[in-house]
Amino acid sequence: MGSIAVSTEVIEQPPSWQKSVHEYLAENDLKCQKATPLQGGASAYIWKLEGLAGQESCSRPKSHLRSVSQACIMKYGDETAKSVAEIKMSPDRMSSEARAMNSKVLAQVCAEEPSVEIPRLVGSTDQAVIMSWAGETDLRSAYIKDQNLDARDAGSRIGRWAAIMHRAGRGNPEVENWACSTRDSVLKLEEDHLRTRLSGDPNFTPEDVERAAAAFHAPDDVHTLSPYDFRPMNTLLRPGQDASRPRITVVDWEITGYGDPAFDLRMWVAEAIATEAKHGGERGLLEGFLTAYRQQAGDSIADTAFVCRVAILVGSIWEFLMPCSLWDCTEADGEHYRKAGREYIRAGIDADRNWLSKSSLAPLLK
Structure with a gap:
């Protein structure tokens, strides 16, 4: 199997x-003045909805709709990933996103680190969630285009928030039984891909391959609440009082489950390294995070075993996703990251x- 290719059309x-999307909304007793398809989302179909409302003629609507005064976002999950045709998805995975946005543990996390938010659930259907508008600029794009952005501050806020989430989720009865079949199937695909690639490398013995694959099977006692697809491109920014310090919203909770925070x-x-390498790394985004x-x-979470799993899994995702259009990488970039990935592994x-200690992961060892 070759590396996964990601379409961004x-x-x-x-x-x-x-x-049409308007007909879909009508089937669920909803309507809107304008629906604009958006580029974001590797697996889900996403629209910006303006003027969303329930159908006046419907006395028993199929979709519970909270008060809407601004534009919002609708995500729809089909049986295959929108941008990655090889990956099959559970069509009901948006229920996981709704569950996460309604969870007490994430409300607690955002209360402890209020400079980082998650979207507010507005409504849902069988295969879609509708959530509050969180902006249209993701952190990676802002890093590239906005030199006024305090990247270190943004990375630091998100890093602190992520650690609070991982601490709050460990052993939490609300989330410890959260499973995600879609995530499990994607990780199995990635693990098989890694085994195949390393088995063809004379620098890795069969024992090495097994040790690398073991990173996909961390012991249960390290598990916690994990959104899995957690990265700068899934972090949206809106203007704040200080232009260099925007409001931050972490989005994309559709494959959230109880798993390894690594x-x-x-x-x-993986995404931050690729971004800083191409667009300058002196602003401290990854180091701050x-x-x-x-x-x-x-040490209860970020011990040596954790850092080693992160290193292996960084190398694995570069094997799995590189080269791809996700990070604007050329064929030469892809070859570079595959080679670098083997060093991390x-x-x-x-x-x-x-x-x-000499790598980009050095701050985790301090």
């Missing part, structure tokens, strides 16, 4: 539909603290 509606760190790290995470998480399986 704006798609008007799911190919399985024989209707998967959250690896997605953030990891330093704040380590300070808040402490080697350091992780060997628990090479000396190598890791």
Whole structure:
């Protein structure tokens, strides 16, 4: 199997539909003045809805709709990922997103670190969620285009928030039984891909391959609430009182479950490294994120075994997703990250603290 290719085209509606988005809303006793398809979302179809309301003629609406005064977002989950045709998805996965947005534990996390938010659930259907508008600029795009953005501050706020989430979720009865079949199937696909790629590399023995694959099966006692697809592109910004310090909203909770927090760190790290390498790393986005995470998480979460899993999984996701249009990477970039990924994997399986202390993961070791 080759590396996954990700399409970023704006798609008007799911190919399985024989209707418009307005007709879909009407089927669920909803209507809106304007529906604009958006580019974001590798797996889900996303629209900006303006003037959303319930159908006046419906006495028993199919969809509970909270008060809406501004534009909002609708995400629809089909049976296949929108941008990655090889990946099959559970069509009811949006219920996981609704569950996360309504959870007490995330409300607690946002209360403890109020500078970072999650969307407010507005309504839902069988395969869609409707949520509050959180802006249209993601953190990666802002990093590239807005030199006034205090990237270190943004990274630090999100890193602290993530550590609070991981601490609050560990052993929490509200979330410890949260399963996610879609995430499990994607991770199985990634693990199989990693095994195949490493087995073809003479620098990795069969024992090395097994040690690398073990990163996908961390012991249950390290599990906590994990959104999994947690990264700068899934972090939206809105203007705040200080232009350099925008409001931050973490989005995309559709494959949230109870699992290894190393998967959250690896997605953030992998994307941030690729972004800083291409657009300048002197602004401290990743360093701020990891330093704040380590300070808040402490040794109970961010121990050496955790850092080694993060290293292996960073290498794995580069094998899985590179090259792809997700991070504007060229073929040469993809080859670079595959090579760099093998170095991260080697350091992780060997628990090479000396190598890791000189890598981008160094702040996690302090």
